[in-house]
Amino acid sequence: MSKKIIKTIKIDADKCNGCRACEVVCAAFHATPKYSSVNPARSRIRLIRDPIKDIFLPVYAGELATAECMGRDKYILDGKEYEECAFCRASCPSRDIFKEPDSGLPLKCDMCEGEKEPLCVKWCLEEALIYEEREEDVEEEVKPDEIEQGLQSLLDKHGLEKLVDTLTRMSEKD
Amino acid sequence: MRYAETGYNLEIDLSRGNIERVETDPRDTELYLGGLGTNAKIIWDRVPPETEPFSPDNLLIFSAGLLGGTPATGANRTMVTSISPQTRLFAYSMMGGFWAPELKFAGYDKVILRGKSPNLVYIWIHNDKVEIRDASHLQGKGSVEVQDLIKQELNEPNAQVAAIGLAGENKVYFASIEQGRSSCSRQGLGAVMGSKNVKAIAVRGTRDINIAKPDEFIELINEVLEYIKWRNENPIPNYMPILAGLGSPQEMKHDDEKWHTENFVWGNARYRRKGFWTKEIAEDWKESMATMQRRLISCFNCPMKCGATISPPGQPTYMMKCFTKLTYTMAAFANLEFGLGIAQSATEYGVDGYSAPQVMAFALELLEAGILTDHDFPGMPPDSEGRFHWLLDRIVRREGIGDILADGTYWAAEKIGNGAHEYAHNNIKKHEQLPLKLSMLDPIYYLMYCTNEKVTITQIEGNFPQAPFATQEEREAFVSNWIQAPNERIKQYVLDWEPRTAPYFPTPDMCCEIVDWMERMHYIDDAVGMCAGLSAFPLKPPYHIHNYPKLISAATGIEMDEETLIQTTKRYRNLVRANNIIRGMRRIDEVPPEDHWKKRFPELEKELLDKYYKYKGWNNDGVPTKETLHDLGLDYVAEEFEKRGIYSETPSYEISAEKEKEV
Numbered sequence: 001m002s003k004k005i006i007k008t009i010k011i012d013a014d015k016c017n018g019c020r021a022c023e024v025v026c027a028a029f030h031a032t033p034k035y036s037s038v039n040p041a042r043s044r045i046r047l048i049r050d051p052i053k054d055i056f057l058p059v060y061a062g063e064l065a066t067a068e069c070m071g072r073d074k075y076i077l078d079g080k081e082y083e084e085c086a087f088c089r090a091s092c093p094s095r096d097i098f099k100e101p102d103s104g105l106p107l108k109c110d111m112c113e114g115e116k117e118p119l120c121v122k123w124c125l126e127e128a129l130i131y132e133e134r135e136e137d138v139e140e141e142v143k144p145d146e147i148e149q150g151l152q153s154l155l156d157k158h159g160l161e162k163l164v165d166t167l168t169r170m171s172e173k174d
Numbered sequence: 175m176r177y178a179e180t181g182y183n184l185e186i187d188l189s190r191g192n193i194e195r196v197e198t199d200p201r202d203t204e205l206y207l208g209g210l211g212t213n214a215k216i217i218w219d220r221v222p223p224e225t226e227p228f229s230p231d232n233l234l235i236f237s238a239g240l241l242g243g244t245p246a247t248g249a250n251r252t253m254v255t256s257i258s259p260q261t262r263l264f265a266y267s268m269m270g271g272f273w274a275p276e277l278k279f280a281g282y283d284k285v286i287l288r289g290k291s292p293n294l295v296y297i298w299i300h301n302d303k304v305e306i307r308d309a310s311h312l313q314g315k316g317s318v319e320v321q322d323l324i325k326q327e328l329n330e331p332n333a334q335v336a337a338i339g340l341a342g343e344n345k346v347y348f349a350s351i352e353q354g355r356s357s358c359s360r361q362g363l364g365a366v367m368g369s370k371n372v373k374a375i376a377v378r379g380t381r382d383i384n385i386a387k388p389d390e391f392i393e394l395i396n397e398v399l400e401y402i403k404w405r406n407e408n409p410i411p412n413y414m415p416i417l418a419g420l421g422s423p424q425e426m427k428h429d430d431e432k433w434h435t436e437n438f439v440w441g442n443a444r445y446r447r448k449g450f451w452t453k454e455i456a457e458d459w460k461e462s463m464a465t466m467q468r469r470l471i472s473c474f475n476c477p478m479k480c481g482a483t484i485s486p487p488g489q490p491t492y493m494m495k496c497f498t499k500l501t502y503t504m505a506a507f508a509n510l511e512f513g514l515g516i517a518q519s520a521t522e523y524g525v526d527g528y529s530a531p532q533v534m535a536f537a538l539e540l541l542e543a544g545i546l547t548d549h550d551f552p553g554m555p556p557d558s559e560g561r562f563h564w565l566l567d568r569i570v571r572r573e574g575i576g577d578i579l580a581d582g583t584y585w586a587a588e589k590i591g592n593g594a595h596e597y598a599h600n601n602i603k604k605h606e607q608l609p610l611k612l613s614m615l616d617p618i619y620y621l622m623y624c625t626n627e628k629v630t631i632t633q634i635e636g637n638f639p640q641a642p643f644a645t646q647e648e649r650e651a652f653v654s655n656w657i658q659a660p661n662e663r664i665k666q667y668v669l670d671w672e673p674r675t676a677p678y679f680p681t682p683d684m685c686c687e688i689v690d691w692m693e694r695m696h697y698i699d700d701a702v703g704m705c706a707g708l709s710a711f712p713l714k715p716p717y718h719i720h721n722y723p724k725l726i727s728a729a730t731g732i733e734m735d736e737e738t739l740i741q742t743t744k745r746y747r748n749l750v751r752a753n754n755i756i757r758g759m760r761r762i763d764e765v766p767p768e769d770h771w772k773k774r775f776p777e778l779e780k781e782l783l784d785k786y787y788k789y790k791g792w793n794n795d796g797v798p799t800k801e802t803l804h805d806l807g808l809d810y811v812a813e814e815f816e817k818r819g820i821y822s823e824t825p826s827y828e829i830s831a832e833k834e835k836e837v
Contacts, residue, residue, distance in 0.1 A: 038385070
C-alpha cells in the first residue's frame with residue numbers, strides 16, 4: 001500500500017455568478033510566457049452558461065478522448081435540461097472545447113502546477129470552485145516489464161508451443 | 175505587436191455592403207487611449223455637425239475599451255457612440271455584459287457602422303470571417319429572444335449578441351441596445367441602430383490579447399481582487415447601505431427600498447411619498463423579489479453581482495439591471511410585482527428604463543390636465559397598470575399617441591403644445607432624468623448635472639461622499655484609509671465638512687476640484703472599458719488615479735504616470751465637449767431641471783458655473799478656449815471653432831437675457 005494525493009476542484013454550481021473569471025485567469029496563466037496573453041478559448045476550465053435557463057456550470061478539462069461516445073447522456077436537474085456532454089471533462093472530437101483554437105491540440109487541467117491552489121479557485125470570489133486535496137491508499141501492483149508484456153501478448157495470440165519453437169529457432173541462428 | 179488593444183477596427187459600410195479590417199494608428203492610443211476617447215476622435219473627424227442622427231452619414235460605433243478583454247477585473251464595457259436623435263448631441267451610452275471582450279478576442283477594438291442597409295440585417299463577426307446576413311425573419315423579435323435565435327441559427331452558443339427590439343426598429347428616441355445582462359439604454363442609440371436597419375451584431379472570438387508587462391500587470395490585478403474581497407467584507411461605515419459597497423447600487427440584493435421609495439419621486443417625477451415603506455409593503459416586496467428572482471449574476475470577469483435573472487409569473491425569464499427594478503413601479507404608483515413584470519416586456523421591446531416609464535407617466539398627466547383627451551387614448555384600460563402596458567405597446571409600435579410619445583417628453587411636448595412643456599419637466603438637454611426631487615441645492619451635484627456630457631447623473635457621480643459624516647470621529651475614520659483620494663486637500667474637505675452647511679460648503683473652489691476629479695475617473699473608465707461600479711461610482715473603489723497609470727502602462731507598454739494620464743483624459747474630455755460645441759451646445763443648455771431642488775440660489779449657482787468653466791479652461795459660455803485646446807494638442811479643434819465663428823459669437827446667456835427683456 002502507498003499514499004497518493006488526489007487533487008479535486010469541488011464545483012458548487014449554485015454559487016456561480018457566470019462571470020468567467022476562471023476562464024480568464026486560466027488562459028492567462030497557461031500562456032507562454034505566463035500571463036503574456038489571454039484568450040478564454042485556450043482555457044482549461046469552461047463555463048457552460050445559459051442565464052435564461054439558469055444554467056451555470058463550470059467544467060474543467062480532463063483526459064483526452066480519441067473517439068466520441070456513441071451513447072450520450074442528458075441530465076435534467078431541478079427542471080433544467082443540460083446539453084449533451086455538459087458534465088463531461090474530456091477533450092473529444094465531438095466538441096470544440098478543451099482544444100487549442102489554432103492547433104486543435106487537447107488541453108488538460110494541470111491544477112496550476114507550482115501555485116498554492118488552482119488559479120480559477122483563487123479568482124472565484126463566489127466560492128463556486130473549492131480546491132480539495134486528500135490522500136488515498138493505492139494498492140502497489142507489481143508491474144510487468146516491457147519484454148514480459150510483449151511476450152505475454154505474443155503468447156496470448158500464438159500459444160506457448162509456437163512461441164517456444166520460434167524462440168528456439170531464432171537462438172539457433174545466432 | 176500591439177498590447178492590450180488589437181490595433182484593428184472593423185469598418186462596415188451598410189449601404190454598399192462593404193467590410194474592411196483597418197489598422198489603427200498607435201499614436202491615437204497614446205493621445206486618446208481608446209473606447210470613448212478614440213470614439214470622440216472618430217466622430218470629430220468623420221461626422222460633421224450638419225449630419226442628422228438618422229442620416230446614413232451618421233456613424234454608430236461599438237467600441238471595447240483599452241483594457242477590455244485583458245485579465246483586469248471588470249474591464250468589460252462596450253462604449254457605443256453616435257449622434258443622439260433625442261439630444262441631437264454627441265451621445266455615448268455604455269453597457270457591461272460580455273460583448274466587448276468577445277470583440278477583442280475576435281481581433282477588433284471597434285466596429286464602426288456607416289451608411290444604411292437596404293433591408294433588415296444582422297452582422298456576424300467570427301474572427302476573420304465577417305458577414306452581413308439577412309434578418310428579415312427576425313423583424314419584430316424581442317431584443318432578448320433574438321439573441322438566442324441568432325446563436326441557434328449560427329450554431330454558436332458562445333457568440334455574444336447585441337440586439338435591438340421593436341422599439342429600436344421603429345426608431346423610438348429612447349430605444350436601447352440589449353446584450354446579455356446589460357444594455358446600452360441612454361440617448362436612443364437603439365434608434366440609430368434601427369435607422370441603419372441593423373437588428374443585431376453577433377460576435378465570437380478565439381484570438382489572443384497580448385499584455386506588455388505580464389508579471390507587473392497580473393500583480394496589480396491580484397491586488398485589485400484582494401481589495402475587492404476586503405471591500406466586500408468592509409462596507410463603508412456610517413453610510414447608507416445601498417451605497418456602502420462596491421458595484422452599481424445593489425438593487426437585486428437589497429430588499430429594503432425605504433430610501434428609494436421615500437426619497438425618489440413617483441408618477442411623472444412628481445410625488446414624494448414619505449411614510450410609504452410600511453411593514454406590510456416591505457413584506458410584500460420581499461416576497462415578490464424572493465419568488466421571482468432566480469440568481470444574482472455578473473458581467474464578464476467581475477465578482478460583483480449587480481444583475482439578476484427574474485422570472486415573473488407567466489412570462490419568460492429575463493435579466494434585470496439595477497434601478498429598472500423601481501422605475502416602472504414608481505411611475506405607475508404600483509407594486510413591485512407589476513414593476514418586475516412590465517420590465518420583462520420593456521426589455522424585450524428594448525427601451526430605456528429611465529425614459530420609458532417617465533414618458534408614460536407624462537402622457538397620463540397630460541390626460542389628467544386635459545391637454546390630451548380620451549380621444550388620444552382609444553381603448554386604454556382604466557387602471558394604472560393596464561394603462562402602462564397599453565401605452566408601452568403603442569409607443570414601441572409608434573401607433574396613435576404612441577408615435578408622438580416615442581420621441582420622448584421634450585419632443586412630444588413640442589408637438590402637443592398647449593402648455594405640455596410644463597410636464598416635460600425632468601429633462602436635462604432634452605433627456606429624461608432619474609426621478610429625484612430634493613430640497614436643498616447641492617453645489618457638487620449642481621455642477622455635475624450642468625456640465626456632464628453623459629447626461630445621466632448615476633454615471634457621473636462618484637468617489638466623493640454624497641453627504642457629510644455626522645461626527646469628527648466618523649470623518650477621520652473615513653479619510654484614514656482613503657487611498658483613492660487624489661491629494662491631501664480633498665481629504666481635508668471631507669474632514670471640514672459638517673452637517674447643515676449646505677449649499678455653501680464645500681465652497682465653489684472646492685467643488686471645482688472635487689467635480690473635476692470625479693469626472694476624470696469616469697472618463698478613464700470609459701476609455702479603458704472599466705465598469706464604473708469598480709471605479710468611478712462607489713466610495714473607495716479598487717481602481718483609482720494612483721493605480722490606473724501603472725495598470726495602463728503594464729497592459730499596453732505605453733509610458734504612463736499620473737500627470738500624463740490626467741493630461742490625456744483632459745484631451746479627450748475636451749474633444750467630447752468640442753463635438754457638442756459644434757452642435758450648438760452652450761451655457762444656456764447646461765441647466766438641471768428647474769424643480770430638481772426646491773431651494774435654489776441663483777447667485778451661488780452662477781458663481782459655481784463661472785468658476786468651474788474657468789477651472790476647466792473654458793470660456794464663460796462653456797467653450798474650450800484656444801489656449802486650453804493648444805495645451806492639449808487640439809489646435810485642429812480651435813481652428814474649426816474659429817472657422818465657424820464660435821469664438822466671436824455673442825454668448826448664449828446674453829442672447830437669452832435679451833429675449834427675456836423683450837418678453
